[in-house]
Amino acid sequence: MDLFLQQVINGIMVGSVYSLVALGLTIIYGILGVPNFAHGSLYMLGAYFSFLLVTAGGVNYWLAILISMAALTVIGMVIERIVFRPLVNAPHLNSFIAAIGLIYVIDNVALIVWGPDFKRFPPLYDQLYHFLGVTITLHRIIIVITAVVLIVLLELFIKKTTIGSAIEATAQDRVGARLSGINVTRVDMWTLGLGTSLAAAAGALIGPILLVYPAMGGAVTLKAFVIIILGGMGSIPGAILGGFLLGLIESIGGAYLTTNYHEVLAFGLLVTVLAIKPTGLFGKAH
């Protein structure tokens, strides 16, 4: 029972990070129609930036997260401008491949600049709490709370701001949005910035728990794709729910189905779901 509860709590923690990453990915897909394979690489950059700010810059952790998010917003916008915008009218395959090209560029620039070795954050909020036979560090609690706050903020941003409603309108009907005077090109740029900043936040939050290294984004990207396919590509609630669900499945499944294969549980799940329902669990026919 304790093991189970412990795994549930771990699952929620991992799931909240998954949700953030998947949320960014799904809004980018919803607006640009691009599966941004490089999303995990940007998450990795978020982790590195905050790591460097904290260790080399001596910056406060929370400030470091904010700066990383801001920096990645800009990087996301630049990527939209120079990589995805020229491909807006090209076949989808082309933006798939451009995104793969981005992985090569970002991951290897990180490798050149920071080297291949694993970086570890200095101890931050590592106080331990015990209850109901479960042990949890403060940082894990902070991750979950911060992720939830960010998710709520995103929701408010979309519902309450002009930029947000422009994004929502474009997601629903790009042509209609353009006809009603929304600058969809600018929406593309904002969306990539926004989605990328969420990936950065996720990287910065999880960084102190995991290790920071150039290839850390690969598996996360794939898992985020699993989540948004299961939750319906472009769907915000689907990404949030799917994120927590996958976190729980992995964490509980990993504890009980102690096989060598728990890290591919997510991918097996996806392949199985797609085999049964080709448009995903909550996906529409087209």
Added chain:
Amino acid sequence: MLFQTMGLTKRFGGLTAVSDLSFGIEEGQIVSVIGPNGAGKSTVFNLVTGVHRPTAGRIELMGRPITGLKPYQVARQGVARTFQSTTVFGQDTVFENLVIGHRLRTGSGLFSALLVSGRERGDRKKSMAKAEELLSFLDLEHYRDEAAGNIPQEAQKRLSIGIALATEPKLLLLDEPTGGVNLEEDDSLIRIIQKIKASGVTICLIEHKMKMVMGISDRVVVLSYGSKIAEGDPQSVSRDKNVIEAYLGPGYAAKD
């Protein structure tokens, strides 16, 4: 009857798009399905061609059931269609579009391809002859080697009809054949539809331009909110009280 539907019904969730629709088409006729926007016309086509599965009801072609077949199987049974938004293979030339249209009348598969069998050569010759024939039938010769995506909208409309005709259908379904083209161009498309009828192909078309329907249809079926509200020859349908109400709103028919 060449074609008929019996009790055809389609529900999407709670919404009934087509409700208990029965109608038939005699061989060699032009039958139009009309109705206000949202009446369920395109859904009828999608049910007939297997894009959607009917919730209930039967569809028959020459007395054989074709209900629930997949789109490619329906095509092989002899039902060809065009789409509401003009649909051609934009990257291929006009000629290649017509060649591929004839594909279902040819049998060559992977192994004929690998062996370049006599069958493959014969099939290719046959398809090209069909394409040439359709080029002149549809007056598309001067666009022969142009990419289909680059020719004018009205010519693309004719080409999309040509692709469907290349399958040598018994029944041709035309989804708003004059949609999106201007009035003068309507005439050339109407002439083509009449030529197709003269060549012995049965036609069912969806339209909302009433004028055009009245001129060329043998019979008209009127849908409103998924149900058939009238059926008959164009003159009687155009005087029908229910039809006038459906198009112009209640009240108009009473004043008449």
Added chain:
Amino acid sequence: MNTSPLRPGFLIPAAILLLAVVAPLLSENRYLHHLMIMACVWGIAATALNLVMGYAGQVNLAHGAFFGIGAYTSGLLMLKLGIGFWIALPLACLTAALFGLLIGMPSLRTKGAYFAIGTLCFNVIVTVIIDRWENLTEGQRGLLGIPPPSAIPLPFGLTVRFDNNMVATYYLFLIMLLLTLFVTRRIVVSLMGKDFRAVKGNEELAASIGINPFRTKLIAFVTSTFFAGLAGGLYASYIGFLSPDISDFHVTFEVLIQVMFGGIGTLAGPIIGATILPVISETLHALAAYRMVAYGVMLIVVIIFLPTGIMGGLKIVWTKCITRK
């Protein structure tokens, strides 16, 4: 139409083929021979990916997995069961094609991004299984000592031997490449190839004229995996060593880049990409990370400015020359 044997569409490939046949005889340089052998292996893999992606329009991101399945099948059959190369190689192709069928059937019902991501996930699963199933695959230790192709007896007591004979190996691989190209060409110019094009162009329209989109895609997919298995099988017996990395999705991306760089949807493009890119990558071997950055930048630049790759560029130049005349 120009059908004379002197037209460029015939003359240029003929000249290149002649060069490919004569080249190993002009030089004793083993490194050159190695590069040419690898160009054949990647040429087969890239041609196979191009068939399903360039002609049938399905972005299969599990290509590396099928390459790996082919490589491990032939490697295991030869090492563990002592089966000869000439039996193991076709079995490798068939095994890859069988997996292609098993994976293609469910995954080809999905479209676009779903298909790409689904196949990518499958690729990861395959690599992890190869990595963990140590009883069978030796895991990270890898399969060591896979034998080269067994000798072919010739009349008059002569034999063609492949161990330590790079020129013979090269010719064998070249023949396999030509065979792959021949089959691919046959398919794409046939009526079957027109089905591929139609399904790539517009699945709904293709279905409305009686083409079975699912079956068409499945044929393209399984044929492609068959040749991916061939490339993997050849690779295994040439290199003699396999580790799980060889099925990794980086292999998928590598081959994808070769196809895009050379020119997707053309016969020559993948061969050009598969010849040039490995040379670049071997030359810059010490600068691995820089090379990858260059790859990434190149991929993005090519896809934005020359989406049809080198072949597309050559076509543009050629049309300009002709119209100037």
